[in-house]
Amino acid sequence: MMSPVKLVAILLAGLCSFTVGVRRHEDSPDGHLLAADTVERVKEALAEGANINVQDEVNGQTAVMRATLHGWTSIVAYLLDQGADVSIGEKDGYTPPHGAGFQGRAKIMSILRDHNVDVVSPAEKDGFTPFHRACWGRETRHTETIRYLLEDLGVDANLKGGPDQQTCFQMTPNAKTRALLVQHGAGNAEL
Template sequence: MSETTLTPEQTERVLAIALDLARVGDTEALADFVDHGVPADSSDASGNTLLMLAAYHGHADTVRALLDRGADPNRRNARDQSPVAGALFKGEDEVVSVLRKAGADLDAGTPTARATAAMFGREHLLAD
């Protein structure tokens, strides 16, 4: 967090708020948090990044904002799941498109995005 030194408790609270903002897709507020020092690749205890949470919950604008601020489209959580596979699982077509344009690796993670698409009949989303 930039100029102000926060206590560990304050840092934990700021992170919790940022994670909630990603879940609900409050793009403007989350972008402000990141612009003021919250790392774009912040994650919860399970390794779910802000990007993963925004992607999983279908918030394409929030995903774009995080990517614009340096979030890694390929960072996987502790269960080796990728944001693009999560978006495919949830049927979030626009998010899948945004992540693909950002260079999401369709062969990374367990299951891969390709395997997830095949499981749910969404292979067309991965066609070039």
């Protein structure tokens, strides 16, 4: 069995595609949409004829995935209201709920859920859920995402995931997340 620290390091290296990539800023409506960082720019690109579900040629991210990763809640909400397809994965197949977990975006997780998006299912590629991805983060925002998933959606604090079927408690390097998990019935009895 791989150590939790080594597993997290490998997974984080593989998930760098969430935030790393070179977008082609073509002089086209699709390029403008992929480069948009405000709702106004999104509206302009869509008015120019951009495909709301266009994918970046390098990292496969859609505009809604990019906005999710950056924490641009108003853009995510607007794109969802306009019918953006959140089932389109980036180059490794990860979708906005997994990006929201990985980046610790509780508000975006809530917006996705409000638009009837499944924010608790595992990714086919690795078996980790958005909950587990939030467990890897060290920031307070990751703990807040865990709080949202536990308290608002009822995710089991002892949910196992990934190839080694580990719990969030076993995976997290975040002391605040560990304390929150303990409050919700998680523990190290299985370690």
